[in-house]
Amino acid sequence: MAREKAGKKSSSPAGSRAPTIATVRARIDRIDQQLVKLMNERAQCARDIGQLKDSKGVSAYAPAREDEVLCRVLSLSEGPLPDRALRAVFRELISGSRSLEKTMRVAYLGPAYSYSHLAAIHRFGQSVELVPVSNIAGVFEEINRRHADYGLVPIENSTDGRVADTLDMFTRMPARICGEVQLRIHHNLLGKCTRAEVEEVYSKPQALSQCRNWLAKHLPAARLVEVTSTSTAAQLAQDKPGAAAIASLQAGVQYGLDVLAQDIEDNKNNLTRFAVIGDETGPRTGHDKCALMFEVAHQPGALADAMAVFKRNRLNMTWIESFPIARPEGGYMFFVELEGHEADTRVRKAITALERKVVRLDVLGSYAQMAPVE
DSSP states (O other): OHHHHHHHHHTSOTTOOOOOHHHHHHHHHHHHHHHHHHHHHHHHHHHHHHHHHHHTTOOSOOHHHHHHHHHHHHHHOOSSSOHHHHHHHHHHHHHHHHHTTOOOEEEEESSTTSHHHHHHHHHHOSSSEEEEESSHHHHHHHHHTTSOSEEEEEEEETTTEEOHHHHHHHHHSOOEEEEEEEEEOOOEEEESSOGGGOOEEEEOHHHHHHTHHHHHHHOTTSEEEEOSOHHHHHHHHHHSTTEEEEEOHHHHHHTTOEEEESOOOSSTTOEEEEEEEESSOOOOOSSEEEEEEEEOOSSTTHHHHHHHHHHHTTOOEEEEEEEEOOSTTOOEEEEEEEESOTTSHHHHHHHHHHHTTOSEEEEEEEEEOOOOBO
């Protein structure tokens, strides 16, 4: 037994040493060298695909394919990198590869570090020219004037419902929805004072509304001040004593604010859906949604007749909104989103049938369904 133990002891590597910082760093350097080579090889493949697409007149931007790549990458990972970090790395790799063919201009509701800005980064990465505009109408105008390739506008929030300014612009100006971003919204109380010293809370009306119960409980005496964006609120809190902002953590970092309270939204599943708009529709993927806008005659049963079209064609609606039309005689526009692509047979039949029952019909676009992102 003693000889056996001695034999086992002598079988371990002679002269083995514990790793040092220097040896691990040397290994990192070798891995980095391999990563750079592989990333450039991947980028060259992406460039080749872009040139093939260009020769066929196909858009270089393919959000469904990009999401497919990201999902596959996350499924391959065994850690220790968290999914969020891995997604960010590959998002920028995809964005940088896409920019080798063309630097896209993307308009969004600014300023920087607003939730619209964060949604634009999630969708396009940062190797695009992100163009902040002052209002939602400005995003549509940038697309209409062809000053931007794409725009990103909020369309619906899980707490506050529809975004009226966006629906209004769809009734006024032609634009196609070619993608979506579902962004989980986490509001934070930011400032340069302690929470006990907060006298005023700045944010946009929607953010204040989405945190109203938390504010009533924790800051009942504070004055709530509405401003144009969460980023503007962060700027104000940077300079004004006794002021705090409700904004994103990224806005807090940008303006040097401390986090006084994190994730203060009343609905912990708070989600804002953004539409990617342009002058094209998304390609068929097999897991799509189609958005329609229509107006019915002002007579009994007109809306019921129109809605029956979707039932007859076995189409599941995922969203419906009514919106008043800004004209002297009034009336309503109806927005509907349903499962399927406008190129699908059942959807085509439904659109044809609907045209016979309404006074106006616009197919706003088809786009791949996207999972929520943080």
